[in-house]
Amino acid sequence: MPLFQAIIERRNPPLALNGATVIAASLGLTLSSKIVVPFDPVPFTTQTLVVVGLGLALGRRRALVAVLLYLMQGAVGLPVFAETPEKGIGIDYMLGPTGGYLVGYLLAVLVAGSLGERGWRKPASAAAAALLASAVVYIPRLFWLGTVIGWFKPVLALGLYPFFLGDVVKAMLVVLLFTVTGRTFGSGRS
Numbered sequence: 360m361p362l363f364q365a366i367i368e369r370r371n372p373p374l375a376l377n378g379a380t381v382i383a384a385s386l387g388l389t390l391s392s393k394i395v396v397p398f399d400p401v402p403f404t405t406q407t408l409v410v411v412g413l414g415l416a417l418g419r420r421r422a423l424v425a426v427l428l429y430l431m432q433g434a435v436g437l438p439v440f441a442e443t444p445e446k447g448i449g450i451d452y453m454l455g456p457t458g459g460y461l462v463g464y465l466l467a468v469l470v471a472g473s474l475g476e477r478g479w480r481k482p483a484s485a486a487a488a489a490l491l492a493s494a495v496v497y498i499p500r501l502f503w504l505g506t507v508i509g510w511f512k513p514v515l516a517l518g519l520y521p522f523f524l525g526d527v528v529k530a531m532l533v534v535l536l537f538t539v540t541g542r543t544f545g546s547g548r549s
Contacts, residue, residue, distance in 0.1 A: 381428060388439075391405040392440055410492075411533050420472070422468040423465065423468050430461060489533045493527070501519060
């Protein structure tokens with residue numbers, strides 16, 4: 360059985376393989392943050408695609424640990440976030456306009472991972488899971504953005520409308536990537 364498929368299907372991988380998977384996932388999340396389309400107040404990146412994909416592919420526990428590792432790396436000052444170090448690093452960056460996204464990634468991997476573990480793995484149900492996981496990012500995203508830039512500014516115009524279509528496309532890409540590669544979403548619990 361190929362190593363990648365063993366990781367995805369969670370067939371009792373050894374602890375070292377789980378650790379390597381989590382580290383690789385956090386590095387993938389870092390790489391996805393560096394694919395940036397500048398936008399104000401927060402940039403477009405492929406992070407949502409990767410976060411949702413990690414949840415579906417790895418399950419909620421391993422995906423959550425990978426996102427937590429990514430956030431810890433950023434908190435200690437490693438330039439893992441979008442537009443870092445140019446726009447700051449560490450906790451200061453995390454408390455800026457993108458902080459809500461970072462919190463939302465935790466919710467998204469929990470939703471995607473939980474639904475994937477419950478059998479939402481076929482293309483149609485995986486697409487629904489990816490859309491739901493992408494949508495939960497908006498809850499802390501909009502609340503945080505309103506808190507940082509002020510509620511009298513057009514929070515929806517800055518934090519929802521420009522990103523909505525892109526997030527739908529990214530959610531569909533998650534499903535397409537697994538369908539095209541012939542991989543199925545993992546079975547069992549992580």
